[in-house]
Amino acid sequence: MRYEAPSTTREASALLANAKGKAVVLAGGTDLLARLKSGDIEPDLVVDIKRIDTTQSIKRMASGFRIGASVPCVEIGRSAALKRAWPGVVEAAQLIGSDQIQGRCTIAGNLCNASPAADSVPALIAAGAKASVVGTAGRRTVAVEKITTGPGKTSLGKDEIVESINLPKRPPRTGDAYLRFTPRTEMDIAVVGAGVCLTLNGKGEVSKARVVLGAVAPTAVIVADAANAIIGSRLEDSALAEMAAACEAACNPIDDMRGTIEFRTDVSGVLAKRAAKIAYQRAGGK
Amino acid sequence: MSAVQVSTTVNGDAIDFVCQPTETLLDVLRNRLGLIGSKEGCGTGDCGACSVTVDGQLVCSCLVLGAEAEGRKIGTVEGLADGDKLHPLQKQFIDNAALQCGVCTPGFLVAAKALLDRNPNPTEQEIRYALAGNLCRCTGYDKIVRAVNAAARDVRKQQARKKR
Numbered sequence: 001m002r003y004e005a006p007s008t009t010r011e012a013s014a015l016l017a018n019a020k021g022k023a024v025v026l027a028g029g030t031d032l033l034a035r036l037k038s039g040d041i042e043p044d045l046v047v048d049i050k051r052i053d054t055t056q057s058i059k060r061m062a063s064g065f066r067i068g069a070s071v072p073c074v075e076i077g078r079s080a081a082l083k084r085a086w087p088g089v090v091e092a093a094q095l096i097g098s099d100q101i102q103g104r105c106t107i108a109g110n111l112c113n114a115s116p117a118a119d120s121v122p123a124l125i126a127a128g129a130k131a132s133v134v135g136t137a138g139r140r141t142v143a144v145e146k147i148t149t150g151p152g153k154t155s156l157g158k159d160e161i162v163e164s165i166n167l168p169k170r171p172p173r174t175g176d177a178y179l180r181f182t183p184r185t186e187m188d189i190a191v192v193g194a195g196v197c198l199t200l201n202g203k204g205e206v207s208k209a210r211v212v213l214g215a216v217a218p219t220a221v222i223v224a225d226a227a228n229a230i231i232g233s234r235l236e237d238s239a240l241a242e243m244a245a246a247c248e249a250a251c252n253p254i255d256d257m258r259g260t261i262e263f264r265t266d267v268s269g270v271l272a273k274r275a276a277k278i279a280y281q282r283a284g285g286k
Numbered sequence: 287m288s289a290v291q292v293s294t295t296v297n298g299d300a301i302d303f304v305c306q307p308t309e310t311l312l313d314v315l316r317n318r319l320g321l322i323g324s325k326e327g328c329g330t331g332d333c334g335a336c337s338v339t340v341d342g343q344l345v346c347s348c349l350v351l352g353a354e355a356e357g358r359k360i361g362t363v364e365g366l367a368d369g370d371k372l373h374p375l376q377k378q379f380i381d382n383a384a385l386q387c388g389v390c391t392p393g394f395l396v397a398a399k400a401l402l403d404r405n406p407n408p409t410e411q412e413i414r415y416a417l418a419g420n421l422c423r424c425t426g427y428d429k430i431v432r433a434v435n436a437a438a439r440d441v442r443k444q445q446a447r448k449k450r
Contacts, residue, residue: 003290003307003353026351033310033349034330046307048354074343098419099397100334103343104350186418187332 005048009055009134009163012047017136017159019045025161027055027070028104030097031113047161054163055108058082064169066132069108069162073120074099076107086167087282088176088195088275092123095180098187108162114148114219115189121148121220122195122212123178129167135160145212148219173200175282177275180214181267183258190215191259194247194271196279198230204285206230211243211272216251216264223250226272235280243276244269294355296321297365305352312336314352315362323363323392327421334420337393337400338362344400346419363392366399374440375399375433384433386424394420398434406442410435 006012016023021044026032035041049055055068058079065082073093076082083090089107096105096119107120111131121144129144136159144165147154156162176197182188193214201207209227214220225246233239253264293302296319305314312329315321315338327333329348336347339361340354366373375398378384385391394417401408401416408416413434414427422430 001307002288003351005353005356026354029351029354030331030349033351036308037310037329037348046351048351050354072343097331098334099344099400099416100337100346100419101331101349103340103345186415 001043002045003048004045005051007051007053009049009052009161012049012052012161013134013136013159015045015047016161019158021045023047023158025049025112027109027112028072028106029109030101030105031109031115049161052163062169063166065167067107067165067167069164070106072103073105073107074102077102082167085170086123086127086176088178088197088279089120089123089127089129089167092120092178092180092193092195095119095178095190107165111144111147111165112154112156112162114150114152114154116151116218116220117190117193117215118148118220119178119180119190119193119214122193122214123176124165124167124195125212125220125222126178126195126197126210127167127176128197128210129165131162132164132166133160134163139163141166145220145222150218171199173283174198174208175279175284177278177282179271179275179278181259181271189258192216192253192264192267192271193220194268194275196272196275198276198279198283198285200280200283200285204234206233206235206280209276211247211276213247213250213268213272216253216268218252221250221252223247223272226250230276234285235276240273240276244273247272290353292353292356294358294360296360297362303352307351307353309352310348311338311340311350311352311355311360312347314355315347315360318352321362321364324396325389325392327389327393332421333390333393334397334417335390335393337396337420339396339400342403344397361396363396366395373399373437374444375402375437378433378437378440379430382429382433382436384425384429390420390422390424394422394430398437401434402438402441406438406445408434408438
């Protein structure tokens, strides 16, 4: 195994493109090093992207926020501006692991590791986040939901790295929230996760919505029917019930030690309802 | 496999080492630098026995490659005491019998210090959350929480004395 820590994305892409055998990208390493340890992967090349300037900071811009791919989640939690704009995304990022893990883990890594249970991913998708992807052919901007294609699988080319995750400027009267179910309070992996982002009109009715579920299918699922169920409503009980039913219908979960198919399906609707209520309040709804 | 040459700082001392790219920072600390305070419990970032700080940030050294230490400042449990003078946390762990087998203790000390550095007056809940990444199979945690609470009081007293 060779270790490289290039200082530009151009060098990083070239290293990945020219790699013989298996090459992997290292950001926080909280998933990658555990997989190296278990022998799950034996890469020939590790490209550490933490020395690349453009991956190292959170930038606030007119268009929103740019979160560098090697910014650890603890820094995301420390950004007051980001917390004000996208509290659901920040809360989701902070749910990942212990303080020790928070000190290393990144949302770009959470995305590229492509676990169906990744906590930050449903929240990012709900908020309309995009990934800035760099490869030898240049840069492209991709909606976060287009990155993961299945458990452990992404649409990224061999030479491509996610340089940053970009969040839009929060539109007026908009709020987001993310909730997950785990059997205990901390240090666990989502059995179900639900991210919701809502925009209200002047009358306090939902005018736009995004409902995204995690850990109930091979990738995070955008449930358009769930969003449609609450659009035009003030989250009355009937609208919420319709949304929950749409969530349940969109589930395609596995049975495992963390939860059964029935349990995951049922909880998806419950969590989506609760997350929607929080998002509604954050959007200024009463 | 090509070896990597690394220049870093450990507990304030400039240190150079050569390691294999597959070695973790924990491997390097224990096997190359003789700093065996940090322990390997799980090797997968779950137990916190290998906790160290990298540029002041609490991390599991089993989830950091040795090569990643280049130019960073590493802090380990060996850096807690000031010569023969124990850190208040170390003193209170002894006084409160907050350890039994001792394998988790270095990790708890490093994690607790990271907590007190940013919050010298934590509530019990804050202590428990801050130490949630450290597993202890002997004590049941209660004595550890009490020790950290007592050490926080000592640290605050020290800080007040320094200000005067």
